[in-house]
Amino acid sequence: MAVASTLQRPMFVQELDDKFLALWPHRFDFLYAPHPDPGTKPQWQTETRHPLSDRLINQGTYLYGVRFGSVTQYAMLDIDAGSPYHPRRDPLAISRISEALEPLGLLQHLILTSSDSSGLHIYFPFETPLPSWKVGLAITTLLENKGFKVMPGWLEVFPNAKAYNPIGDSLYNGHRLPLQQGSYLLNADLEPIESSGFHFLNNWETATAHNDITSETLEFVIEQAQRKIYRVSHKAEKFLNDLNAEIAVGWTGHGQTNRLLGRITMRAYIFGHILGAPEPLTGDALIGHVMQTAQSLSGFTLWCRHQNDLETKVKEWVRCIEVSHYFPYGSDKLPIDIAPAGPSWNERQQAEVRERIAKAVTELQSTNNLPDGITARFDRLTHQGISGSSLYKHKDLWHPRFMVTTAEKTGADIPPDPPNSQREALGKETPTHSSQAYWENGCNTLQDNRSTAIETDKKDGAGCNNAPAPVSPVPPQVRQQIQQAIAAAQTERKVQQRSYIDDYLDQLQLNFETETVRWAHSEDPIFEAEAKLRQKPKDDEL
Incomplete structure (x- = not known):
């Protein structure tokens, strides 16, 4: 059984004798909406499962709209009824728009009402298929250079001037098809005229014959667009x-x-x-x-x-x-005071928080109520009225890891080095090799034969022997190995403790940030306000 090597996109059934529908060749990702009630707007949706067919359009069950493909043979402008460029507000706006597009070779157009809302759609058809994104960018540039503001609700350009995307997954904006409910052809005086598909085609072909837009002209305008700048930095x-x-x-x-x-x-x-x-x-x-x-x-x-x-x-x-730090562009910023103003409000707040934490830790230490565990210490400090976010930011004041590190630097509470001999382990200092040292200790030597037994008993005191007990000295190599093993064990223990502490703190911080993000997107004013308070210190540091 033969299997197709490539998959092709589905095609719509085309009515070959309908030239009006042939003007809209791109039917994928089309728009549709139920016919709205009077005075309401259509609820537009996008259909991506299949293309829009001619028969669906002719059936008229829904309102339909189309998007643009990679190339186009027409452009369209949308002017809403409330736009400052609508003829009701500016009778000369359409003439100025037409004049702005003349350098592109667009000299004639069709005007239709877009719907019952009295908005206008202005079509500029042309003969040569041209890249849609270039057409949209060129028209937008020419209009903006003449002072028109291309924005929703005022003046929109179809195809829109979206950036080129090599992946190809970005859709152009869609527009509703003409001659549907509320859409009529208008004459030069903006009065409705016969609006059948036949009359629309006649006006379309007449405008196409007058609009001589070429790729060279389009490229020239695009180059001008690349150099166009706003009146801003x-x-x-x-x-x-x-x-x-x-x-x-x-x-x-x-x-x-x-x-x-x-x-x-x-x-x-x-x-x-x-x-x-x-x-x-x-x-x-x-x-x-x-x-x-x-x-x-x-x-x-x-x-x-x-x-x-x-x-x-x-x-x-x-x-x-x-009330934020934003201001209208171009307005004067607040005057800068060159005199030293002292610590900022945020700096003063940070100093007060650090003072409170240090005071709480000192009081707990003085009463032996400062727990050794991280969680217990964290909870004890929060019970003192210190917020968790403040403790996270100032861990150097209370966290066991940082406090141990500080003790190491200052030499406080550091255990002594291991003893070098059995005599030192028993609390005795190693005597010197001079006989004078023995005399200073009040002990007799074996060479002192003049002392009697009674005198010897009198001279002997606690810790003094006439004949020192034999002591087996620890070989230097063994002593060094013991010291190295103890040091290695202490280092490994510190590393394990710090790794555990870091992991624990990271998890606490992650939980804190996750909760903050969830509150910020909860659409609940209370949670959102709390999230802003949590994020404010971080923003101030940035």
Whole structure:
């Protein structure tokens, strides 16, 4: 039985006579949503199991959207109804957008309502297939160079200007197909006109004939994009790009609201006036901007569980950012006092904590209540009102390992070296070889024959002998081996003790950090506040 050597991606059934559907060739990872109730937004989802077929589109059970493949023959701009570039707010914005794209060779377009929300989709078709990422980057660059802010809710470019990924697992943003519910062709006066597939194709082909975009022109604009800089420093530009990268994806699952709101608030507070606001955003203006941006991101209605209390969440983040160390870009920093200001608040706190620990250890030692074990000592100190995190940071003041090391350095409580002989082991000093030493000890020698037995008894005292007991001296080599064995055993014991202590402390620290991380992501205000307090000393040290 023959087996295919390679697996091919499934293909959709194509209606060969439908030229309108042929305009959207990339059908993988398509979007779909049930038809929404009036006044509500569609709940978009991504289907990855099979491509979108022509027959599903014609059936019309759902709203459908498509993404871009590696190449494209059209670009599309999305202007929301609340955008500052919508004709209701700026009647000349579309003309300025068209003028900005003329250097690329895009001279004519189609305008449609995107849905019942009165948003606009502007299509720029062209003949030559071009790399999607280059088209998105070139259009985005030209628009930004003319002062337009490409961002969700204001002006979006499809295909989006995402970075090239050699792995190929990064999807382009998707857009809903035209001529579905609420989508109509508009004339030059932005009035609805006949919107059948036939009329759409006629306008599409007319615009294609006028749009002469070439790969050479595209490459030239791309080169300009590489040299484009914001009105910010290199570090600030990187910071802004990192924030944009996190925000642009929107919600992809539950549990992302806090992080996304934090990033949106940070970007708006620091770079809001750089991105188009007339002045740095603060207070109610900042709250409104954050809410509008969050609600315009993809996945908000599907995944965000704080839609009912969104304003409360946003106000909390705004209050946090306004009292933090962040400030609007370009504003003056706080004046620097060149005079010595003494220890900082954090340094004073650290000094007070160390003083409390040292005082507690001293009191426990003076009353012989300082346990020898690590856990028992740790618990005893915590009962004295000292937090566990403070004990972890200042182990040198209470931990047995560090206290033993300190004793070794100062020479306190160090046991004496092992005795060098049996006489020293019995508490006797080794006599010198001079006879004078024996006379000084009050003991007679064997050569003193003038003493009688009675006199000898009087002269003999405790520890004095006329004839010294025979002592077998320890050979130097054996003595050295004994000393080396004792020293090696002591060293090995210290190593084992320190290894055990280190492992134990590492496990305690790991448990402490794991609990802190779990609290920080619990979405519980109390746990989150406690996690911030735990992490603050570490942040201050950095």
